[in-house]
Amino acid sequence: MKRMLVISDIHGEIYKFERLLEETSYDPAQDQLILLGDYVDRGPSPKAVIEKVMALKAQGAILLKGNHEDMMEKAFQDKQRLKHWFRNGGQETLKSYGYEVPEVHDLDQLVASSYPLKKTETLAKHLEFIHQLDHYYETEDFIFVHGGVHPTTPINETDPYLLMWIRDEFHHGYNGEKPVVFGHTPTDHFHDGFGVFFATNNIIGIDGGCVYGGQLNALELPSKKTYSVKDI
Template sequence: MKRTLVISDIHGELELFEQLLSNVQYNPRHDQLILLGDYVDRGPDSRKVLDKIIELKAQGAFILRGNHEDMMIKALTTNDERSWKHWAHRNGGSNTLQSYGFSESEFIIPENKDFVKPVLHSEKLAGHLAFIQSLDPIVEHNDYIFVHAGVHPTIPIAETDPYVLMWIREEFYNNYRGDKPVIFGHTPTTILHNDKNNHSIYFGENRIIGIDGAAVYGGQLNCLELPAKVMHYVK
């Protein structure tokens, strides 16, 4: 049976990501790779991670959008001050922009200055922005739902705002009662385990499977292998 390999929340950690793919001996001819979002921000190599993911998608991987891609899109495609500062100042967007060769003086707005959105020219960044804008927030298979953050416990997926699928937390993982297991990232598994030292995959009694090992915070990058439900990880 073909393996399905699921990874989430890479956050610019290219070295860990490539090591994990090597460790599981990923082969696109025999394996189905599913990535659950948050490829950018906080880590050192967001640009190179997106280059890698574009290559993987061309080989057949399913690539979903996470909340950090959502923040990046809003910051780069609108003139909204809150969206810009939320991403570039407070949620790791500065690391992403630096990976494209920009310096902080080009995109950090001093608090005592009126907001004028920075003008940043990069063909590579523009191409990557178009790519992440094309990504879906969820994919549903016969046996599992794959999503970045989770699903609303009472609203059908087809009627759910994509924002919810990329951002929901407690309302989902505390209240989900659906028949089909949901595999998701976004919420570090230390929170789900209620153990700050436990970065392993979380298998909830309510058919939720959390895989975000908080690699960019010094945890581990997890890979869930299906159908065997085996955990692989690097740290």
């Protein structure tokens, strides 16, 4: 492979995602694509994104699980988990799968009118795909993860939940020799704007907050060249 291309936090933005792949001139025969999770929720077309990344994985892309996929899986287990998912944009995901989601602003009422969720054949297939995704990917030179790594715990011994959800403890506490490329936290939390964030403690944030008026970023490695697509 000539290069690695890393993208995170697509959040249902299928058109931005496809445009970004074009911008990078992605070629599955030449490039290793690495996707760091959060394919669903908030944006307009989560189902289309899942279908796209499934096809990309079949071509050799490496896919990780994000905290929004974690919430999506658990939403079918009980009302509190469904409420948590709805609080974080799960309604948009259900709508993209053809579910009729009541237009109510009260979260408890929304949960009561929606639970229990029934899985369509397509959704069940996609949930099984999501369930099998890895939580991190490591090479000789980089660590790739959705949320981050625990500063003092070996990554292969870390609770997968932490790898998807960790924030401040990782952002401020990591000082490892190997750079960690992560998503999960929009980069405007670290510096001005939504561009890729290269920190002095060897962490590289690439979540450009594309569903918050930001942009969808791609990081090329080992060159560290960056690409981005903003709102049309």
